[in-house]
Amino acid sequence: MPEGPTIKEFREQWIEFIHELQDKICEALEKVDGKAKFMEEKWERAEGGGGKTRVIANGNVFEKGGVNTSVVFGEVTDVMRKQLKIEGDEWFACGLSLVIHPSNPFVPTVHCNYRYFELYKNKEVVDRWFGGGTDLTPYYLFEEDAIHFHQTYKDACDKFDKTFYPLFKTECDDYFVNTHRNNERRGIGGIFYDHQKPNKERDLDFWMDFSNECGYAFIDAYIPIVEKRNAASFTKENKHWQEIRRGRYVEFNLVHDRGTIFGLKTNGRTESILMSLPPTVRFEYNYQPEKGTEEDKLLQVCLEPRQWIEISDLGN
Amino acid sequence: MPEGPTIKEFREQWIEFIHELQDKICEALEKVDGKAKFMEEKWERAEGGGGKTRVIANGNVFEKGGVNTSVVFGEVTDVMRKQLKIEGDEWFACGLSLVIHPSNPFVPTVHCNYRYFELYKNKEVVDRWFGGGTDLTPYYLFEEDAIHFHQTYKDACDKFDKTFYPLFKTECDDYFVNTHRNNERRGIGGIFYDHQKPNKERDLDFWMDFSNECGYAFIDAYIPIVEKRNAASFTKENKHWQEIRRGRYVEFNLVHDRGTIFGLKTNGRTESILMSLPPTVRFEYNYQPEKGTEEDKLLQVCLEPRQWIEISDLGN
Numbered sequence: 158m159p160e161g162p163t164i165k166e167f168r169e170q171w172i173e174f175i176h177e178l179q180d181k182i183c184e185a186l187e188k189v190d191g192k193a194k195f196m197e198e199k200w201e202r203a204e205g206g207g208g209k210t211r212v213i214a215n216g217n218v219f220e221k222g223g224v225n226t227s228v229v230f231g232e233v234t235d236v237m238r239k240q241l242k243i244e245g246d247e248w249f250a251c252g253l254s255l256v257i258h259p260s261n262p263f264v265p266t267v268h269c270n271y272r273y274f275e276l277y278k279n280k281e282v283v284d285r286w287f288g289g290g291t292d293l294t295p296y297y298l299f300e301e302d303a304i305h306f307h308q309t310y311k312d313a314c315d316k317f318d319k320t321f322y323p324l325f326k327t328e329c330d331d332y333f334v335n336t337h338r339n340n341e342r343r344g345i346g347g348i349f350y351d352h353q354k355p356n357k358e359r360d361l362d363f364w365m366d367f368s369n370e371c372g373y374a375f376i377d378a379y380i381p382i383v384e385k386r387n388a389a390s391f392t393k394e395n396k397h398w399q400e401i402r403r404g405r406y407v408e409f410n411l412v413h414d415r416g417t418i419f420g421l422k423t424n425g426r427t428e429s430i431l432m433s434l435p436p437t438v439r440f441e442y443n444y445q446p447e448k449g450t451e452e453d454k455l456l457q458v459c460l461e462p463r464q465w466i467e468i469s470d471l472g473n
Numbered sequence: 474m475p476e477g478p479t480i481k482e483f484r485e486q487w488i489e490f491i492h493e494l495q496d497k498i499c500e501a502l503e504k505v506d507g508k509a510k511f512m513e514e515k516w517e518r519a520e521g522g523g524g525k526t527r528v529i530a531n532g533n534v535f536e537k538g539g540v541n542t543s544v545v546f547g548e549v550t551d552v553m554r555k556q557l558k559i560e561g562d563e564w565f566a567c568g569l570s571l572v573i574h575p576s577n578p579f580v581p582t583v584h585c586n587y588r589y590f591e592l593y594k595n596k597e598v599v600d601r602w603f604g605g606g607t608d609l610t611p612y613y614l615f616e617e618d619a620i621h622f623h624q625t626y627k628d629a630c631d632k633f634d635k636t637f638y639p640l641f642k643t644e645c646d647d648y649f650v651n652t653h654r655n656n657e658r659r660g661i662g663g664i665f666y667d668h669q670k671p672n673k674e675r676d677l678d679f680w681m682d683f684s685n686e687c688g689y690a691f692i693d694a695y696i697p698i699v700e701k702r703n704a705a706s707f708t709k710e711n712k713h714w715q716e717i718r719r720g721r722y723v724e725f726n727l728v729h730d731r732g733t734i735f736g737l738k739t740n741g742r743t744e745s746i747l748m749s750l751p752p753t754v755r756f757e758y759n760y761q762p763e764k765g766t767e768e769d770k771l772l773q774v775c776l777e778p779r780q781w782i783e784i785s786d787l788g789n
């Protein structure tokens with residue numbers, strides 16, 4: 158990996174951001190849970206680098222979850238060349254990935270991921286890009302929660318570029334899709350972006366600041382929803398529906414999610430990758446909620462994503 | 474699809490075999506369950522053909538299961554040309570696929586699949602092959618059950634060719650593997666074969682008879698194990714372990730199983746394909762059974778497949 162001062166400086170700045178974000182998010186989640194603490198496992202990768210996997214389980218609020226970071230690097234392999242369509246001889250990647258599965262079916266599951274990738278050839282940076290996003294997977298639809306979640310990310314995006322939110326909201330709706338389930342989305346979306354390359358107009362610092370803004374927006378976007386919904390009492394039927402929907406989460410992650418499949422097929426750390434899977438899950442043949450029920454309302458919004466926020470001020 | 478008399482005759486003979494096998498297997502499973510009945514759903518495929526999906530749920534023995542048949546045909550698409558590496562303009566496929574998930578963790582899960590494929594060009598058969606197999610996924614290891622299961626398939630194979638059992642047993646061990654889990658097998662195997670093309674030595678009738686023998690062997694291989702184990706009482710901990718292992722079943726089917734992934738990505742009938750998923754499943758971070766326990770014993774046999782049967786008489 159190239160050690161030139163400017164290259165190294167930015168990389169280290171990014172690593173520091175990712176680790177601080179991990180600390181702050183874990184702190185906020187532990188606080189709202191009030192009982193469970195994250196357990197940390199550090200791991201190393203034979204080919205270079207490693208990670209800090211932090212998992213939480215059986216809390217007051219959170220049944221299972223993980224907030225993981227990794228700083229990994231190595232030689233470009235044939236599999237990478239083919240699957241990622243990249244040319245180069247060395248690479249570096251660092252990111253944070255979290256999935257949180259609450260116990261109460263009225264509290265949504267949430268996922269977020271912020272990452273940075275560098276590609277080198279003969280010790281020079283030949284390519285680099287940023288990716289990230291956060292998406293919400295409720296089991297019951299509370300429109301005000303969906304609006305709050307999307308508004309938080311729209312506000313974060315708008316500070317940088319008013320075209321971002323509508324663009325990244327659509328990318329999110331288009332990515333988290335169970336194509337084998339009539340294009341059902343896994344939830345009500347959020348934002349998602351990938352392969353954002355710095356240029357003269359939007360340089361490294363721009364993307365650093367943007368990632369920072371979106372990364373920390375997670376706390377404002379998600380924690381108030383947890384606080385608002387966690388006290389709600391729920392029935393066996395609500396839990397049953399949550400477990401059915403968690404089945405869809407498993408299907409998306411194992412059948413469609415590029416990162417999960419790439420990780421599992423290229424000797425990634427399985428336990429860290431699969432921390433995203435829900436704790437208890439149910440698969441039933443041809444389960445369909447009754448029309449007009451709260452369960453059906455959620456299903457319909459997954460089938461037809463909505464615009465939660467007015468974007469009429471675009472371009473102003 | 475070509476309608477020439479010999480071609481049509483064999484196809485119809487195969488379809489008849491598959492439907493009779495479905496009836497007989499469902500009958501045997503209903504009898505041993507004593508409570509639940511299969512519910513049938515007929516479906517049609519826009520591009521040609523259809524199927525009979527038969528599912529069972531919440532029985533005395535069987536928590537969830539399906540015994541499905543399909544008779545499908547159509548034009549060779551670009552996806553098929555690429556993924557199946559075939560050349561031709563039309564195809565036909567007919568098979569039976571079953572997965573049975575018992576409630577009691579001492580009764581193993583079982584899968585079997587027998588199928589026949591024809592490829593045409595200008596209304597002539599240009600290729601055809603047979604595939605099939607049956608594999609057992611216990612949650613606790615009873616060596617005598619593993620031996621009985623393998624012996625039944627060895628006996629079936631030996632009637633046709635003494636090289637088959639060792640070959641197809643190894644193919645089975647090599648196919649049902651969670652490569653992302655340190656090459657853990659999903660169970661204790663059985664037999665598996667694919668792309669078996671008729672030739673002068675082993676003609677269409679040979680493979681028809683062999684499929685017949687193996688297809689019906691399911692009843693002798695599996696039902697006695699159910700009868701022997703279903704009365705055993707079990708604890709919450711046994712059920713917990715079963716649900717953890719069912720998680721591995723989900724991982725294999727969604728990440729590695731060629732048929733499942735191909736079906737889901739090419740507009741197959743999702744509910745029929747995913748009837749294979751277990752009813753209740755658990756995913757826990759880095760769950761490891763204690764060394765020396767019954768749970769660990771099962772895990773070890775999945776990591777290191779055994780030869781259950783002496784095959785010293787090979788070639789005699």
